[in-house]
Amino acid sequence: MTSPNPTEACPTGRSTLTAPVLRSGSAWLASAPRETQETFLAQLTDHALAALPWLFEFWALPHQMPPSGDWRSWVIMGGRGAGKTRAGSEWVRLMVEGSRPLESGRAKRVALVGETYDQTRDVMVFGDSGILACCPPDRKPEWQASKRKLVWPNGAEAQCFSASEPEALRGPQFDAAWVDELAKWKKAQDTWDMLQFCLRLGNDPKCVVTTTPRNVDVLKDLLARESTVQTHAPTHANRAYLADSFLAEVESRYEGSRLGRQELNGELLEDVQGAFWTSHMLGACRVKELPEVDRVIVAVDPPVTGHAGSDECGIVVIGVTHQGPRAAWRAYVIEDASVAASSPLEWAQAAVAAMKRHNGDCLVAEVNQGGDMVKQIVRQVDPMIRYQAVRATKGKSARAEPIAALYEQGRVHHCGQFSELEDQMVQMTLQGYAGKGSPDRVDALVWALFEGMIAPTTPGGAAAIRTL
Numbered sequence: 001m002t003s004p005n006p007t008e009a010c011p012t013g014r015s016t017l018t019a020p021v022l023r024s025g026s027a028w029l030a031s032a033p034r035e036t037q038e039t040f041l042a043q044l045t046d047h048a049l050a051a052l053p054w055l056f057e058f059w060a061l062p063h064q065m066p067p068s069g070d071w072r073s074w075v076i077m078g079g080r081g082a083g084k085t086r087a088g089s090e091w092v093r094l095m096v097e098g099s100r101p102l103e104s105g106r107a108k109r110v111a112l113v114g115e116t117y118d119q120t121r122d123v124m125v126f127g128d129s130g131i132l133a134c135c136p137p138d139r140k141p142e143w144q145a146s147k148r149k150l151v152w153p154n155g156a157e158a159q160c161f162s163a164s165e166p167e168a169l170r171g172p173q174f175d176a177a178w179v180d181e182l183a184k185w186k187k188a189q190d191t192w193d194m195l196q197f198c199l200r201l202g203n204d205p206k207c208v209v210t211t212t213p214r215n216v217d218v219l220k221d222l223l224a225r226e227s228t229v230q231t232h233a234p235t236h237a238n239r240a241y242l243a244d245s246f247l248a249e250v251e252s253r254y255e256g257s258r259l260g261r262q263e264l265n266g267e268l269l270e271d272v273q274g275a276f277w278t279s280h281m282l283g284a285c286r287v288k289e290l291p292e293v294d295r296v297i298v299a300v301d302p303p304v305t306g307h308a309g310s311d312e313c314g315i316v317v318i319g320v321t322h323q324g325p326r327a328a329w330r331a332y333v334i335e336d337a338s339v340a341a342s343s344p345l346e347w348a349q350a351a352v353a354a355m356k357r358h359n360g361d362c363l364v365a366e367v368n369q370g371g372d373m374v375k376q377i378v379r380q381v382d383p384m385i386r387y388q389a390v391r392a393t394k395g396k397s398a399r400a401e402p403i404a405a406l407y408e409q410g411r412v413h414h415c416g417q418f419s420e421l422e423d424q425m426v427q428m429t430l431q432g433y434a435g436k437g438s439p440d441r442v443d444a445l446v447w448a449l450f451e452g453m454i455a456p457t458t459p460g461g462a463a464a465i466r467t468l
Contacts, residue, residue, distance in 0.1 A: 025058040054136040056090040063233035066091060072199075072227040075209045075219075078266040079235035080250075081242050084210035086129040088178045091208045093134060095176045096156035101138045103154055107176035109201055110158040111169070113191065114180045117148070117162040124180055125150060125160065163187055169194035175202035182222075183214035186416045187288075192218055213268040214419060215279045215426070220268070234265045259423070259436065272434045276397075276404035277425040287413045290332055293319030295456075298337075299364040299448035300351045301440045302344070302374055311437060312340045313347035314444030316421065317358050320452035330411055331453050334358055336418040338441050344377045352381045364388045364451045366443065390447050393467045396439065400428050403446045406453055421445065 029037055044052065052058065057065070064087035066074060074091075076084050095107035114120030124130055125143065131150060135141060141150040141158070150158040158178075161168055163185040177199055182188060199205040213219065222228055239247060254260030261267045271278045301314035315337040321330045337354040339347055355363055365374050367389045378387055392399060406412045414422075421441040427434040428442055450468050 061237060063231040067229040071229040073207045075230045077211060077213050078233040079264040081235050081238055082233045083238040088208055088210040089129055089131045089134040092131055092178055096152055097139055098154050101153045108156050109174045111174045111177040112158050113161045113163055115163050115185050120160040163191040166191040166194045169198050172198055173201050174198050175205045177207040179209045182209050182211045183216050183219045184419055188218040213266055215269055217283050232266055272427050274429045275426050276400055276428045279426060281407060282422050285413050287415055290415045294322045295320045296358050296360040297362050297364060297448050297452045298351055298354050298360045299444045301366050301443035312338050312440045313342055314338050314440035315351050315354055316444040316448050317354050318448045318452055331449055333414045336421040336441060348377045348381045362386045362388050364390055364447050366390050366447060368392050390466045397430055397432055399446050399468050403449050
């Protein structure tokens with residue numbers, strides 16, 4: 001690689017973000033002989049040296065740089081810590097900054113959309129790799145909390161939005177947008193659609209999407225469009241800026257697993273062959289609102305142990321309508337309240353809290369591993385709670401099969417998106433669980449739906465321990 005010209009690092013009147021003459025400059029400099037490094041630094045003027053930390057093209061990894069060509073949406077898809085947020089922040093700079101602090105850039109009105117307003121503000125604006133942290137002092141925008149806006153010295157604005165409130169995007173208009181973690185939004189399709197109607201200012205409005213991949217329709221549809229370009233990188237690509245202990249821990253624990261491929265490698269995973277549930281099936285069963293239900297059931301799949309390496313404690317809340325004949329009954333998954341690395345008392349408290357949040361009628365708990373101890377722990381937290389013990393007499397796949405049939409019949413719906421639960425569901429097959437560890441969330445779901453849809457309690461009472 002030819003060495004960059006240090007005298008062009010910040011020529012008079014030029015933005016700190018323009019033509020990528022210093023693209024991959026840091027990689028070149030890091031691998032150059034010490035003599036070359038010293039010569040490069042010695043040739044920098046004071047102005048160039050002051051500008052160098054803010055020249056993102058000099059420091060950026062290849063997946064963090066905008067692709068060339070004509071595009072409307074740029075999807076930066078990568079693992080956790082791959083530098084997606086930094087790339088999004090720097091792209092906003094690229095769009096709004098002019099040659100000088102008071103000169104206009106390519107965009108004047110930018111939409112910032114995160115999963116919630118708090119996440120938009122805390123990650124995209126104030127985060128360690130957020131916009132404020134990336135802007136040089138003479139171009140740093142002012143945060144106007146009451147208006148949820150960033151305002152640059154040149155008059156450009158960036159307004160924050162929550163993906164939980166798609167209707168808030170009805171009315172504003174923008175010439176650029178940065179969307180973060182699209183694949184995990186609960187109202188992803190509605191919010192994305194509303195945003196498209198807002199991108200109507202200027203000659204060439206563009207949108208950048210930074211996200212960890214998930215097998216959801218809104219992301220797959222976006223990637224399939226001719227107007228979309230994509231860059232990708234695993235977590236390891238950004239290792240220079242990550243703690244060695246973090247990389248060692250997550251790679252040793254998750255490398256090779258489905259979760260690791262998604263969260264570390266940044267892979268968009270398709271459905272497992274022969275799975276009881278598919279992403280399409282789960283997408284089709286989603287509803288926006290919970291109707292009035294006759295029963296609310298909380299099911300618990302307790303872990304054997306309660307330390308950092310233990311399985312999760314699956315806790316799932318469902319609502320059931322029992323109107324009409326049995327074939328007309330419907331179930332609604334309301335919440336995945338599962339907890340990890342919890343002691344018996346902690347998971348019992350979490351389960352009871354879920355009961356109180358949703359005014360639950362019954363707490364169902366599997367007792368294969370704990371027996372009477374499970375009941376005693378629950379009673380310690382709330383002695384008045386209605387408790388139902390269940391015991392597994394079949395394997396996980398055999399128990400899941402009749403529950404999957406309820407989904408196929410269109411009798412079970414999800415009130416929103418439950419990513420971690422659904423990730424386990426699409427890996428349950430007749431041959432067993434294709435993922436790593438135990439599908440504790442699915443187990444809790446199975447017990448809840450079994451109690452609510454297959455073996456409901458009769459007025460005359462039921463056996464103390466139900467089996468499945």
